[in-house]
Amino acid sequence: MSDSTAVLDRKGLGATSRHDTWWLSPLLIFLGLVAFGIYSTWAAWQGKFYLDTVHGADYLSPFYSPDVRSLLGINVPFSYAFLILWIPLGFRATCYYYRKSYYRAFFLSPVACAVGEPAGRKYKGESAFPFILQNIHRYFWYLATIVVAFLWYDAIRAFFFAGKNGHLHFGVGVGTLIMLFNVIALTGFSFGCNSLRHLVGGKLDCFSCSATARTRYKLWGGVTILNLRHMEWAWVSLFSVGFTDLYIRLCAMGIWHDVRIIH
Amino acid sequence: MSTRLFKVWRGDKSGGQLVDYKVDVQEGMVVLDAIHQIQREQAHDLACRWNCKAAKCGSCSAEVNGKPALMCKTRLDDFAEDHSITVQPMKAFPIIRDLVTDVSWNYTVNKKIPPFTPKPDTTWLMQQRDVDRSQEFRKCIECFLCQNVCHVLREHDLEDNFFGPRFLVRVASLEMHPLDSLDRTALLKNEGGIGLCNITKCCTEVCPEEIHITDNAIIPMKERVVDKYYDPIRIALRVLTGGGK
Known part of the structure; x- marks a missing residue:
């Protein structure tokens, strides 16, 4: 199918007849992902100011949850955030939405619809190494769900503050709400996953052929509702996880003071 | 009524180019209407595949301003009035003639x-x-x-x-x-x-x-x-x- 002619045959990076600002979306995605990548690497590298305990609070940065050092009884000569972050990183890197985003914004494959790609590349898509590894996405979902469970624990724990006598009492701070928002966003993102949608029911050919199938149909429907906004959940949760770390970091450093709404 | 400039790809598998046509357009027109008007008034031999004009037959696929689209579903008022509108055949398929490709x-x-x-x-x-x-x-x-x-x-x-x-x-x-x-x-x-x-x-x-x-x-x-x-x-x-x- 390659015997079309003249202007139609133009190939190479950016070759297009499009008149609109097709470059804007990949540019914004590129900047957004690079900004998050730089901040999260820096924050993980720090290895400190990830826990805010000022005035009895217990706000743990999502980059450092769960505290695997305590859980596993191990110590490492580097920031333990790196023991955790490969899980959400792997989950997002193999996510179908993010794949679309970075194939476009980073690999220019294609940079936008009906826009030319860099010439001379032998394209194999996800049929060969390394991108064939995207097929393990569901396993990252399993692991990421464990992390999300710990983040729910952290968010609930953030509703309790230590008094002067050491006893915990219920309270709400701005940090509590930020952590709650963050875990809701991460849950919305994780449970709208395309692989989960397949696993809970999408793989079935018949939704009404058994009681189990009917239950799975309902689960599939629930995941589908979240999946329809998977892109939005992806960006909101990416922003929220970075912002939550920043807020807790600023509080722990004493640069910002958490406002207590309910004492 | 206003006049708009269309750049329509004309040619066959041996080669071709964009040809300018000025078209008097009315409110509510779609790209396929303009192509038909060009056929009727300026280029009787302009080849274009179409059938239902209702976005249901899938015949009038083309690239309008570089974007793949059905000509019958692409309204002219979607584009700024002072810009020309480019209509080309689908790039991925071999050209038969003008806007018609071999699918x-x-x-x-x-x-x-x-x-x-x-x-x-x-x-x-x-x-x-x-x-x-x-x-x-x-x-x-x-x-x-x-x-x-x-x-x-x-x-x-x-x-x-x-x-x-x-x-x-x-x-x-x-x-x-x-x-x-x-x-x-x-x-x-x-x-x-x-x-x-x-x-x-x-x-x-x-x-x-x-x-x-x-x-x-x-x-x-x-x-x-x-x-x-x-x-x-x-x-x-x-x-x-x-x-x-």
Whole structure:
């Protein structure tokens, strides 16, 4: 199918007849992902100011949850955030939405619809190494769900503050709400996953052929509702996880003071 | 009434160029109206495939200002009045003449897909929820805009290794059918080349029927391929239990 002619045959990076600002979306995605990548690497590298305990609070940065050092009884000569972050990183890197985003914004494959790609590349898509590894996405979902469970624990724990006598009492701070928002966003993102949608029911050919199938149909429907906004959940949760770390970091450093709404 | 400049690709497989036409346009006109007006008043030999003018036959696929679209569904007032409108044939298919391309490759691909095959002694009773997914895919009007915009075909010319989104959708509609008995997963992975799709969703963006091609057809099919070929636990379980489809 390659015997079309003249202007139609133009190939190479950016070759297009499009008149609109097709470059804007990949540019914004590129900047957004690079900004998050730089901040999260820096924050993980720090290895400190990830826990805010000022005035009895217990706000743990999502980059450092769960505290695997305590859980596993191990110590490492580097920031333990790196023991955790490969899980959400792997989950997002193999996510179908993010794949679309970075194939476009980073690999220019294609940079936008009906826009030319860099010439001379032998394209194999996800049929060969390394991108064939995207097929393990569901396993990252399993692991990421464990992390999300710990983040729910952290968010609930953030509703309790230590008094002067050491006893915990219920309270709400701005940090509590930020952590709650963050875990809701991460849950919305994780449970709208395309692989989960397949696993809970999408793989079935018949939704009404058994009681189990009917239950799975309902689960599939629930995941589908979240999946329809998977892109939005992806960006909101990416922003929220970075912002939550920043807020807790600023509080722990004493640069910002958490406002207590309910004492 | 106002006058607008159209740049229409004229030529055949030996070569061609964009030709300027000034067209008096009225409110509510679509690109196909303008092309017909050019045919009527300025270029009687301008070749253009069309039929229903209602976005249901899938004949008038072209590229308007570089974007794959049905000419009958693309309104002129979607574009700034002071800009010209470029109309070109679909880039991924061989030119026959002017705006008409040879899309017969698609019918060759279609023949490679085993048709609907019910189980023996099928009870022809289905619940609506069991056919909702397939019915979304049956909205396809075979305009082949998804095939045209797919970079695997458009940029990399991998027609021999890849079915393209339209036919991954067709396989999905068969695979998800509650009464079908065949397993086309191997076809998807091998001859269909589903691994070549890197799910950048251009097919979904251009679909005039607004079929969720990527999320509802291609990704579910990719996941079925993962079940069978890439998920080590599922493969082990299948080996142990001797399970099939």
